[in-house]
Amino acid sequence: MYDLIILGSGPAGCTAGIYAVRAGLKTLIIAGSRWGGQPMTTTLVENYPGFPEGVQGPQLMTGMRKQAERLGAEIINSDFTEVDFSIRPLKIFIGEKYFQAKSVIIATGARSIWLDVPGESKLRGKGVSICATCDGFFFRDKNVMVVGGGDNAMEDALILAKIAKSVTVVHRRQEFRASKALQDKVFAEPKISIIWNGELVQYNGETKLDTVNLKLKAQNSKLQFKIKNIDINITMQQFINETMKQFGGGKLIKKERDYIIWQLPIDGVFVA
Missing domain, CATH: 3.50.50.60 (FAD/NAD(P)-binding domain)
Structure with missing residues (x-):
């Protein structure tokens, strides 16, 4: 049983993990198979404070992850497949296996859909x-x-x-x-x-x-x-469909144009 499970390991997820463990919460970050969020696919990041010459996206996220781990956060590089927020404790599934928590922070962020053409x-x-x-x-x-x-x-x-x-x-x-x-x-x-x-x-x-x-x-x-x-800048439809499936269709989220709208509040569930 965890005090907090964080879904996502981009800047928001890692920051939430750092604050949580420093507050004394037993914390699990389900990072995803492609951890680190969108900065992992960028090169020079010049709009993040503290780096006068800029910083490479993967370098920035590696540092955030190491900081969260050093402070005591557990991190799993897997994609969650299902959630059950209807009962407490809250459940997060990775295939047949599940993890329980008192609270969940959803920090799944966004994902860019590329054209996937040669070059x-x-x-x-x-x-x-x-x-x-x-x-x-x-x-x-x-x-x-x-x-x-x-x-x-x-x-x-x-x-x-x-x-x-x-x-x-x-x-x-x-x-x-x-x-x-x-x-x-x-x-x-x-x-x-x-x-x-x-x-x-x-x-x-x-x-x-x-x-x-x-x-x-x-x-x-x-x-x-x-x-x-x-x-x-093309449609996010594929990402939206996958995310809606993970969170149980229209029970927790709804689609509005190319965005996901969370059907909150749900006790113990937060979005970062």
């Missing part, structure tokens, strides 16, 4: 990004491409338009899914151009992004586009 994994952090707010500084005065058609893609395009030389939005359909208010702002921004019915099918470059290959559905043709940086 992508090699060029992540080398011109290919999933966060305009995080990496926009590196795109200053460059030609940038945004892939996606939802609210987040529109927001990223508008952020980048203030920094970049030009922004090209590529969307696989003939119309955006984003709210009309955001679409109107994008259409009115002179630095933003749009390629409809386009699909990014390949990244090209050795040490950094050089060009991308686009497939244009309407013309049934292919186009090679020279670009320096690209921001991926």
